[in-house]
Amino acid sequence: MAEVVLKQIVKTFDRQTVIQQLDLTISNGSFTVLVGPSGCGKTTTLRMIAGLETVTEGEIWIGDQKVNDLPPGKRDLAMVFQNYALYPTMTVKENIEFGLKNRKVRKEEREQLIREIAEIVGLSDYLQRKPSTLSGGQRQRVALARAMVKKPKVFLMDEPLSNLDATLRHQMRTELIELHKQLGATFIYVTHDQVEAMSMGDQIVVMDRGRIQQTASPMELYQEPANRFVARFIGTPSMNILTLPDLPGLQLGIRPERVMLIREDGSAFSFHAEWQRTKPDLQRADNPPEGISAEGVILGREVLGAETLYKVQTQLGAFAVKSHSDLLLNQDEKVLVRLRKQDLYFFDAAAGQRVREQDAFARHALEAILSPLTEPAVLGVGGR
Amino acid sequence: MPHVHKMLKWLELAGMMMVALIFVFPFVWMFLTSFKSLQEVIQFPPQWLPETWLWENVVKAWDSGPFLTYFSNSVLVALSILILQFLTGVPAAYAFARYRFKGRNWLFGLSLIALMIPPQITFLPVFLELSQWKLINTLWALILPYSASAFGIFLLRQAFMQVPEEIVEAARLDQASEWQIMWNLMVPMARPVLVTFGLFSFIYHWNDYFWPLVMTNQELVRTLPIGIAMLKQSEGGVAWHIVMAGNLILVLPILLIFFLAQRQIIRAFVYSGVK
Ligand SMILES: Nc1ncnc2c1ncn2[C@@H]1O[C@H](COP(=O)(O)OP(=O)(O)OP(=O)(O)O)[C@@H](O)[C@H]1O
Ligand SMILES: [Mg+2]
Numbered sequence: 088m089a090e091v092v093l094k095q096i097v098k099t100f101d102r103q104t105v106i107q108q109l110d111l112t113i114s115n116g117s118f119t120v121l122v123g124p125s126g127c128g129k130t131t132t133l134r135m136i137a138g139l140e141t142v143t144e145g146e147i148w149i150g151d152q153k154v155n156d157l158p159p160g161k162r163d164l165a166m167v168f169q170n171y172a173l174y175p176t177m178t179v180k181e182n183i184e185f186g187l188k189n190r191k192v193r194k195e196e197r198e199q200l201i202r203e204i205a206e207i208v209g210l211s212d213y214l215q216r217k218p219s220t221l222s223g224g225q226r227q228r229v230a231l232a233r234a235m236v237k238k239p240k241v242f243l244m245d246e247p248l249s250n251l252d253a254t255l256r257h258q259m260r261t262e263l264i265e266l267h268k269q270l271g272a273t274f275i276y277v278t279h280d281q282v283e284a285m286s287m288g289d290q291i292v293v294m295d296r297g298r299i300q301q302t303a304s305p306m307e308l309y310q311e312p313a314n315r316f317v318a319r320f321i322g323t324p325s326m327n328i329l330t331l332p333d334l335p336g337l338q339l340g341i342r343p344e345r346v347m348l349i350r351e352d353g354s355a356f357s358f359h360a361e362w363q364r365t366k367p368d369l370q371r372a373d374n375p376p377e378g379i380s381a382e383g384v385i386l387g388r389e390v391l392g393a394e395t396l397y398k399v400q401t402q403l404g405a406f407a408v409k410s411h412s413d414l415l416l417n418q419d420e421k422v423l424v425r426l427r428k429q430d431l432y433f434f435d436a437a438a439g440q441r442v443r444e445q446d447a448f449a450r451h452a453l454e455a456i457l458s459p460l461t462e463p464a465v466l467g468v469g470g471r
Numbered sequence: 472m473p474h475v476h477k478m479l480k481w482l483e484l485a486g487m488m489m490v491a492l493i494f495v496f497p498f499v500w501m502f503l504t505s506f507k508s509l510q511e512v513i514q515f516p517p518q519w520l521p522e523t524w525l526w527e528n529v530v531k532a533w534d535s536g537p538f539l540t541y542f543s544n545s546v547l548v549a550l551s552i553l554i555l556q557f558l559t560g561v562p563a564a565y566a567f568a569r570y571r572f573k574g575r576n577w578l579f580g581l582s583l584i585a586l587m588i589p590p591q592i593t594f595l596p597v598f599l600e601l602s603q604w605k606l607i608n609t610l611w612a613l614i615l616p617y618s619a620s621a622f623g624i625f626l627l628r629q630a631f632m633q634v635p636e637e638i639v640e641a642a643r644l645d646q647a648s649e650w651q652i653m654w655n656l657m658v659p660m661a662r663p664v665l666v667t668f669g670l671f672s673f674i675y676h677w678n679d680y681f682w683p684l685v686m687t688n689q690e691l692v693r694t695l696p697i698g699i700a701m702l703k704q705s706e707g708g709v710a711w712h713i714v715m716a717g718n719l720i721l722v723l724p725i726l727l728i729f730f731l732a733q734r735q736i737i738r739a740f741v742y743s744g745v746k
Contacts, residue, residue, distance in 0.1 A: 139643070159643045159644045172633065172635065172637035172638045172640070172641040233641075237645075380533035
């Protein structure tokens with residue numbers, strides 16, 4: 088079918104290598120998102136799949152065909168561009184029809200297809216309009232319709248929603264997910280927005296500086312990042328990375344939303360739902376769970392409504408904490424900080440690779456910093 | 472303050488009227504002269520309006536030579552040049568704008584230099600060559616040397632370079648051939664430039680005096696400007712009223728084009744402002 092496979096792809100522009108030995112398998116019917124910071128090579132990768140850019144080294148396979156030397160029009164794929172790239176002198180209908188005409192589809196069949204697609208994307212009343220008279224969202228739909236009408240096996244989309252306002256973007260996101268389900272085609276979607284990536288993709292490819300950092304499902308990416316880059320890229324605010332004297336050669340990673348802050352009077356703050364489940368364990372005095380306990384002071388806060396971001400200074404260093412509690416902590420207020428063992432991540436300080444707990448190195452480090460977490464009095468009061 | 476604003480507005484308007492007047496005056500004078508008698512033309516102080524409108528001056532001018540031939544030659548030459556320049560200019564400009572090939576910049580520079588050389592410098596070698604081909608005194612001698620326009624290539628190249636790369640790529644993904652991309656996408660998008668250039672080229676060659684003068688010496692292949700210039704050579708002094716009537720014949724078609732295509736022309740320019 089339409090599995091897309093990239094084998095050892097290298098791309099060089101004027102001696103500058105922008106993609107380095109990229110291996111990627113995009114399974115048939117998946118919604119794969121390429122995500123990464125600006126300039127990491129997402130667009131370049133997508134354009135190589137489309138055939139708009141040649142590959143310097145390596146092979147691209149679509150289905151059971153090697154497509155390196157196949158022109159874009161023959162690869163049975165459609166692309167939606169960031170700025171839509173509609174043909175400005177043609178009407179909406181002609182825009183949608185252009186590709187069909189070039190494929191020598193008969194007139195009655197074309198009319199039929201256009202009518203169907205226009206219905207799906209809600210453009211039936213606009214077929215005779217020129218793109219310049221449409222709103223951003225409508226243009227976006229024309230671009231989608233133009234891609235869909237060809238019924239390709241693979242859809243390529245390069246930041247198709249980035250020109251829309253927040254509301255429309257949200258709506259189109261949902262519609263694209265729906266569309267993917269309906270069509271069952273392979274979607275390859277480029278974005279630099281990790282939230283968009285997480286909410287849409289079933290497979291996410293995180294890229295940085297021309298290399299794939301990790302390929303995984305959204306949940307795995309969040310819970311088991313392969314390295315420091317992915318850990319910091321996924322989640323807002325990004326993961327805190329702390330360098331501790333007790334951990335030579337290692338760095339400690341802490342997600343802001345996984346830190347519990349406790350007020351001096353004992354009322355709990357920033358109570359991540361995951362903590363609820365550990366609560367009974369915490370209250371068991373005989374075999375308490377392990378973690379990190381520290382004392383801290385609030386350096387600053389940002390109130391966002393549904394959540395509050397704090398900057399907390401502790402003996403571990405200063406780091407960000409995200410709280411979902413409606414109660415607010417004040418500047419300079421003293422707090423107790425609690426971290427569960429399972430929420431700690433370790434990274435190789437130099438290479439940035441994740442160091443797992445099984446690793447002797449990490450186990451040694453853990454012993455150095457862990458202590459039993461027991462705060463029965465506090466947790467009796469806690470909750471949100 | 473609003474007073475000052477109003478004053479400035481009036482001044483601006485007055486200034487524009489002045490400029491317009493300076494441009495329009497020769498045409499008005501030509502028009503009026505065309506219908507005067509010779510007496511009225513040369514009398515001093517000059518008289519604005521003709522005593523009686525002598526419409527027959529135009530007929531006299533038309534009848535004083537094979538003007539139908541001149542006229543159809545002019546139409547044929549100017550239109551053929553326009554079509555040829557369009558057919559050669561579009562692919563050349565497309566290649567210069569969109570392809571990377573060896574010597575591209577060098578070639579483009581060369582065609583720009585051609586833009587700066589006036590025909591008065593090149594006419595001799597061209598004449599010699601055309602006479603070798605036995606084309607002197609044919610319409611080909613007027614058309615062929617102008618079958619490609621460096622200015623047209625330059626303008627079209629600029630227009631084609633403005634077209635976002637993605638549109639071309641979208642067309643490639645839609646299985647369009649290069650030929651289709653060029654004629655069905657790029658050319659319609661470059662319409663304002665095409666209209667501008669078309670007008671420029673047509674008027675230039677319609678009015679061109681030098682080249683037809685050099686390349687032809689038989690009435691059968693002469694164009695309107697030559698025919699009108701020859702009106703001056705009538706016996707017994709220059710009959711200015713007849714010459715002006717001839718000029719009227721010369722400018723009328725162009726005025727007509729402007730008049731008929733006015734909406735098209737303005738639309739073309741308005742479109743260029745909309746992305
Ligand atoms: N045609 C080109 N010539 C030279 N360098 C290029 C070309 N296209 C891209 N690059 C370089 O390749 C790198 C990757 O670019 P690419 O457009 O793939 O980034 P991206 O991940 O899509 O970024 P963004 O999120 O900003 O769109 C960049 O450093 C860019 O400068
Ligand atoms: Mg990009």
